[in-house]
Amino acid sequence: MGNSNSAGHSLNQALASLLGRYGGAIDPAAIAPDSALRLAWDTGCRALDQTIGRLAAAAGTARDQPAGIISLPAGEQLALAILDRDVLNGVAGRDGNTSCAAIFAALPVVIAEIAGAIWKDARCLHWIGDVSSLPATPGGDSATPPGFELLRLLAASEAAPPEPQVARYLRTAGLTQIAADRGGLCPVRAAGFAQTVTDALHFVWLHEIAHVVLGHVDGSRLHLGSDSMLELEMAQPIARPAERKVNRVRQALEVMADDFALRLIFSHRHGELARPRSRAGPRLDPLDRIATAVIGAAIIPLALHAAETFSGHASPVIWHPPLWFRAQRILSIEAMAYRDACDALSAAAGSRRELLTAQERFQVLTHCSAALMSLTALHPLVADWIGPMQEEERRRVGARFLEDLKAETATSPIIGGLRPKLRPAPR
Ligand SMILES: [Zn+2]
Numbered sequence: 001m002g003n004s005n006s007a008g009h010s011l012n013q014a015l016a017s018l019l020g021r022y023g024g025a026i027d028p029a030a031i032a033p034d035s036a037l038r039l040a041w042d043t044g045c046r047a048l049d050q051t052i053g054r055l056a057a058a059a060g061t062a063r064d065q066p067a068g069i070i071s072l073p074a075g076e077q078l079a080l081a082i083l084d085r086d087v088l089n090g091v092a093g094r095d096g097n098t099s100c101a102a103i104f105a106a107l108p109v110v111i112a113e114i115a116g117a118i119w120k121d122a123r124c125l126h127w128i129g130d131v132s133s134l135p136a137t138p139g140g141d142s143a144t145p146p147g148f149e150l151l152r153l154l155a156a157s158e159a160a161p162p163e164p165q166v167a168r169y170l171r172t173a174g175l176t177q178i179a180a181d182r183g184g185l186c187p188v189r190a191a192g193f194a195q196t197v198t199d200a201l202h203f204v205w206l207h208e209i210a211h212v213v214l215g216h217v218d219g220s221r222l223h224l225g226s227d228s229m230l231e232l233e234m235a236q237p238i239a240r241p242a243e244r245k246v247n248r249v250r251q252a253l254e255v256m257a258d259d260f261a262l263r264l265i266f267s268h269r270h271g272e273l274a275r276p277r278s279r280a281g282p283r284l285d286p287l288d289r290i291a292t293a294v295i296g297a298a299i300i301p302l303a304l305h306a307a308e309t310f311s312g313h314a315s316p317v318i319w320h321p322p323l324w325f326r327a328q329r330i331l332s333i334e335a336m337a338y339r340d341a342c343d344a345l346s347a348a349a350g351s352r353r354e355l356l357t358a359q360e361r362f363q364v365l366t367h368c369s370a371a372l373m374s375l376t377a378l379h380p381l382v383a384d385w386i387g388p389m390q391e392e393e394r395r396r397v398g399a400r401f402l403e404d405l406k407a408e409t410a411t412s413p414i415i416g417g418l419r420p421k422l423r424p425a426p427r
Pocket of ligand 1: 207211254257
C-alpha cells in the first residue's frame, strides 16, 4: 500500500496474505495522474471518509491512518485496494483483524467506456447539455453495443490475460481521452460523463465497504464455512437446489450492501440541494446530478450482467438480485433518502419543510425514471431488463421480491448473527 511507517508495515503484512490470492494490489503512489485508475483511488478514499462521516463511530473508529485505511472498533482495520488483475468486479474480505474492500484494475476503465457511450448517445439523457452534434444512432456491430467492446474482450479472455496493449490501456487510459473518443461532448455533457464515472465508482466502493462495516465478511466466514478469505463476489456459485437458501442469504447480503451504498450516495446528493446553487462554469444542474447518480449506480449491475451474457455463464447472477430489481431499488432508495432529507430539514426548522418545490420534485422523479429508461436505447440487452415492464409493475414486483427475500432469510443464523461495526450517526 506504499506505507512507510511501522504501523503501515504490519498492516502491509496482513494485507499481503489477504491480497496474495489476487496477485496483489497496485501501489496508489504509482497510479498515473489523470487516469481512470487515479479517479478510482481518490473516489475510494472519499467513500471511506463519507462512511465515517455519516456513520458514527462506534468507539475507537478513527481516520488517523494513511489514505485508504481506517481503524474500526475492537482494533480492526479496513483498507482499500485496487487489485492488479484485469477482471471486472469488487471484493470484500477479511484476514485476522484486517478487512479489505477492493476493486479490480479493469473496472474503472470499463465503467468509463460505458459512461462515455451513454453521454455520446443523443438518445440518452437528451435533456442535459447539447446533443445536436451527437449521432442519433451511434455505430457498433449488432452483437456488441458501443461502449461494451472492452467488456466483451475481457469477458472472452477471462481464462487468459488480455493483450499487453489492452492491459496498458486499462492502467493508463485518461478520462479526457475516453470522453474524446468517437466524437466530442459539449462541456455540460463532458461534466455529466465525469460525474457518472465518479458515481459508479462511488457505488462500487461503498458496496464493498458495506460488506465489511455491516459485518458480512465476519458472519459469512463463520457460517458459510469458507476459509479466512471470504470471496463475497468471487466464490463459485452453489447450484444445488438444496442450497437455494444459501444463495438467498447471499442475495439478502447484496441487497443490504446496495442499500447502504445508495443511501449514502443519495443523501449526499440531496444535501447538495440545500446549499446555494452555483451556475458558474459548465456544471450540471443539481437536479440533473440526481438523475446522473441513478445512471452511475446502474452501470455496475449492468456491466456485470453484460459480462455474464458475453462470457456465456451466469455465475454471480445466482446470488445477486435480478438486474431489474437492482434498477428499481435505485429509484426506491432515492425516494427514501429524499424523505429522510425533508424530515431532517423539517426537524431543524420546527415545521414541515420540503427540499424542493412540488414541480421540482416531479421533474427529478421524471428524469430519474427517464435516465434508467434511456439506457434501453443502448442495446436490446438493457431493453430486456427494464423496457417491457411498466414502472408501476416494477415497483409492485420489486416490493414482493424484497418481502419474499426477507421472509426466506429471517431465520438464517447468518442474517441474525450480523454485528454491524458502525451505527448511523444521531442527527
Ligand atoms: Zn456484494
